[in-house]
């Protein structure tokens with residue numbers, strides 16, 4: 053299927069859709085009242101209810117040439133300016149929740165942008181029953197299609213790639229139009245707040261136990277055997293300070309991860325100058341580089357490279373990667389950062405590679421690094437005040453940007469972490 | 477008029493098969509997901525439910541086989557239609573296996589729950605299952621959209637799944653060697669990991685079948701690796 057023909061087909065379907073609306077406008081006007089009533093009772097008129105109402109009202113008021121609908125004409129004259137040229141497609145686009153219109157065969161007639169953003173490919177013609185396979189969705193779509201009920205509502209959860217929960221309504225559009233509409237209301241936030249609380253407590257209590265135990269052990273020693281030993285006291289206090297830094301960091305990281313999980317889809321991004329961003333990261337980590345004795349080498353192209361996304365989040369990605377390279381690759385003495393434009397890869401990706409020359413990472417650990425709290429060598433990481441959350445955060449942020457991380461390493465030669473941004 | 481009727485009845489028969497496949501896919505996805513949730517949360521009731529749900533898939537596979545045979549006998553389909561029907565038989569067999577593997581994971585929940593293992597092991601299993609489920613979902617999405625142009629993503633993810641499995645395998649072995657009391661629960665977890673890895677394989681098989689159904693050709697073999705460094709891509713690919 054080519055895109056152009058799909059588009060044409062989509063348009064034709066929309067015209068048909070509107071035509072049917074016109075033919076049934078009186079019935080639809082009645083439906084407006086019902087839909088509004090139902091939504092008001094359910095949870096106040098949300099944007100969906102309003103948009104559906106506008107959709108139906110506009111169909112009902114559309115100018116008519118048939119004499120027996122003079123009354124409508126009078127009303128139409130009043131609303132003429134505002135509604136002229138308004139298409140169902142525009143109205144669907146104005147709805148911020150995913151909305152899919154489908155026909156009696158269960159084939160998609162139109163899906164708005166929000167639906168495409170949420171569920172990917174929803175080209176007109178695709179059968180809904182093939183796309184939404186969860187048993188409760190199948191049941192709902194079928195019961196509406198086969199006319200057992202005119203409207204149904206269910207809760208629907210998608211687990212992969214990112215967990216999202218929706219309250220989904222399927223309803224027939226008017227009566228006898230042969231069209232149906234599926235509207236998704238995002239419930240992820242409420243669900244996630246619960247989960248986040250539980251996760252946060254579980255993770256925090258588990259991970260804070262070790263540093264707390266070590267601090268309390270040192271306090272005991274300081275009050276007892278090491279009471280008068282000045283050298284030991286200093287040493288222990290240093291360790292205790294490191295542990296508290298680590299705990300503070302752990303909490304920051306956990307919060308940051310929880311925030312990301314709360315809002316798995318990105319807010320509308322801005323254009324970001326990649327070279328500028330990476331340079332800022334390098335500048336901000338200059339103290340760490342100096343402290344670890346690592347020199348940072350750059351290989352940036354001459355042209356400006358832009359990506360779409362959230363500046364702060366992407367900053368965090370490169371900060372985490374560069375920090376790891378300095379900490380774990382310290383023995384190599386240098387870190388190389390290179391940026392490559394879309395012309396340098398067959399996939400047209402823009403990439404940023406951060407390469408260190410330290411000990412590298414053994415093969416069996418590489419696939420696991422982005423798991424929460426995963427550390428190759430827990431002892432070494434702890435000495436670096438590591439929490440094992442850095443790369444989990446990186447993975448999360450990149451998923452939101454449709455970007456990906458690849459890791460290559462040969463033991464003894466260092467590791468290279470590459471961020472791939474999809475072609476614009 | 478008459479012939480039109482026959483054609484549309486034939487169409488309906490074919491559509492029935494594809495819908496049934498999608499419904500099977502939905503059940504299989506749900507079973508695997510719930511089996512993992514049951515395993516991680518040590519929830520024997522949920523595990524029981526997964527074991528019961530497997531009957532639905534077995535039944536659906538039989539129904540698809542029967543219908544497919546009737547269609548072949550009655551309509552004597554050729555070319556694309558024949559591929560569609562044979563494809564349905566093959567995909568339903570793979571989905572039925574996915575259900576079996578999910579059921580097998582669910583059956584181990586009780587045994588594993590007896591000796592709780594380190595959290596990191598469960599995180600690893602979850603990550604593996606997430607990959608396999610994403611693979612299954614995206615492959616079945618391609619069955620809906622028929623857009624096989626980018627189906628090669630399954631090869632990359634299949635490699636990720638293998639790498640993740642190998643890593644888990646080693647980790648489990650270390651735990652077993654550390655303490656003999658870990659051997660029994662870790663063996664169960666090892667089988668769970670193996671099952672999940674095989675679910676990924678079945679998803680890849682399904683992708684190959686879809687490619688064949690749509691194009692009439694075999695899916696191109698994997699591109700040779702460019703280099704020998706150990707690399708892994710971690711991503712939530714969107715197809």
Ligand SMILES: Nc1ncnc2c1ncn2[C@@H]1O[C@H](COP(=O)(O)OP(=O)(O)OP(=O)(O)O)[C@@H](O)[C@H]1O
Nearest residue numbers: 376377380427428429433438439440441442443467
């Ligand atoms: N460049 C690298 N070379 C070798 N090992 C690395 C490198 N980057 C990461 N690792 C390993 O991956 C593990 C996970 O890294 P991650 O950034 O997620 O956590 P961390 O650095 O321990 O903690 P945080 O970043 O939260 O302070 C590290 O503990 C380390 O063992």
Ligand SMILES: [Mg+2]
Nearest residue numbers: 372376442443
């Ligand atoms: Mg780190």
